[in-house]
Amino acid sequence: MSTPGSQAASPRRPLDGIVVADFSRVLAGPYATMLLADMGATVIKVESPNGDDTRLWMPPERDGIGTYYLSVNRNKSSIALDLADEQDLRTAYAILDRADVFVENFKPGGLARFGLDAESVRERWPRLIHATITGFGTAGGASMPGYDLLVQGMSGFMHVTGHPDADPQRAGVAIFDVVTGLHTAVGILAALLERQGSGDGLGQHVALNLLSSALSGLVNQTTGYAAAGDNPQRLGNDHPSLYPYGPFPTADQDLIICVGNDHQFARLVQTLGVPELAADPRFESVLLRNQNRDELRVLMVEALAAGTADHWFQRLQAVGVPCAPILDIAQGVQRADDLGLEPVVPVGAPGTRQVPLIRNPVSFSRTPVAYPKAPPHLDEDAADVRAWLEATPARRHDADRAADPEAVR
Structure with a gap:
């Protein structure tokens, strides 16, 4: 076994060989890392001993696990680590020693005491792509919790959603968590390409926040204000620029x-x-x-x-x-099936635990996405991850090794 959770029969995929240390929780980060995992990246989901909150977000549920969690965590390997425990922190460091990408959505400053803030990561792991997701940035909004509904309200999205004579409405899904997850995946892929072509092999810090992603995702509505001073209002189901x-x-x-x-x-x-x-x-x-x-x-x-x-x-x-x-x-899922889009796929290798989930929307002609591993139970892959750490050399710069000769390798 070359990587935790790998399946020997899996076809070649676009991100084979890329290792992602996923310290993110809930939706935006896990959605981004799931997309990378579908494309072949080895994603190690590092959870607290209590696990990702969304495991318990139910109903609905399947086999006692919230389907919210199942929706964004396939093709990953789970290990539970308490970063306040010295040995667990060393294991987390060992994972990062071997990773290409580090994704986290802790509150600004929350990882500093573990030596995992942006400055410390840049110094210790200079080749690492470090993606940080916050709700409202690290300046004036640093203390604000990053819940999607708050962003729907503060971005103006709710103000333009709903009937003109009724109250503002939220979307039926955490839309800006999803948009931010997509932006995160795009940013990570761009940073990986830049690192590959830079010649120095150095990574960089990729910072995202839900409010900026929301304002970008509001496209014509926010641009109408920025470029023309137009402040759009609720139109119900009408379009501001087209009719019918x-x-x-x-x-x-x-x-x-x-x-x-x-x-x-x-x-x-x-x-x-x-x-x-x-x-x-x-x-x-x-x-x-x-x-x-x-x-x-x-x-x-x-x-x-x-x-x-x-x-x-x-x-x-x-x-x-x-x-x-x-x-x-x-009916929407059934209509997609009627159109030949095969929206639901069994996730998990034959003979293992399988879960029916929604297909990755990207189709590659030569290196298709695959679904070898069902969303993991908490700490399900701890033994595999530790065995992989023992068998896999660290990928840190010589200067970093010299600075920390006792680091786990």
């Missing part, structure tokens, strides 16, 4: 219709039996349709009442007008 673009009632239920240009609008109204609307001076451009959306909505609802959502879905799809039904989660 949202759900519309039919004879039985709502159907989402998304029109992004004049050609799509012409095909829409032709199919609805009101082709004259394409040449109506109130609706003949994107800007005019936005300015006269109330009048257009009345006419569209009247036309759509002549058929069911499925009737219009079939007809509009046939002429290339973007549209979709509103499904629940179960």
Whole structure:
């Protein structure tokens, strides 16, 4: 066994040989490291003796483990370490001695007493890519806990989400934890490429925070303010710059219709039996349709009442007008399966514990992602990790070894 949790039958993957020491908890960090693990990185999940909080976030659960935890921790090896214990801290150091990437989302300053703050890591492990995730940065927001819902509120996201006459709404998922996890994975991959091409083999500190990721993820909404001074408001399911673009009632239920240009609008109204609307001076451009959306909505609802959502879905799809039904989660997963996307995959090698989870969305033509290992139980892989430490030499600079000749190797 070359790495903890490895499977001999696994195909070659893009990040084979990269070792990630994952000290992160909950969602943003674990999501990023799971993506790297799917792509072949060896990810060692270092947990406290109590384990990642999300193990107990239920319902729902599977075999006594919260599905929240299962959603972001496949393909990892778990070892429980108490960093306040001297021997466990030395084991943590030994893992970092062999790692390419260190990911953590402790509160700012929380790792300093263990010698794992950014400055100490840079001095002791200069080749390491050190990714830090905080809620609101390390300056004025250093003391603020990084819960996604707080970021949804403070970023302006909730202010633009919901009906204009109702209260602001949160998203149905911890959206900015996920966005930050994606940004973290991108930052780590960029830092690995830079290290490979730099010639000096040195790593760097990659710092992310949920609020900055949220403001970036709000794209046109925040840019409208930054570039044009526009402060967007709640529009319900309407789009601030496009119309029609949202759900519309039919004879039985709502159907989402998304029109992004004049050609799509012409095909829409032709199919609805009101082709004259394409040449109506109130609706003949994107800007005019936005300015006269109330009048257009009345006419569209009247036309759509002549058929069911499925009737219009079939007809509009046939002429290339973007549209979709509103499904629940179960129906959404089933629809993806119907489309041949195979959204659910068994995670875990044949003959081992397997868990059905959602597929990694990235598809590689030569080095596909793989799912050899189910999300680990707490400390499940401690023996494998320790055996790997014994069998694997440290990858530290000579200067670091000389500074700490007693370090575990």
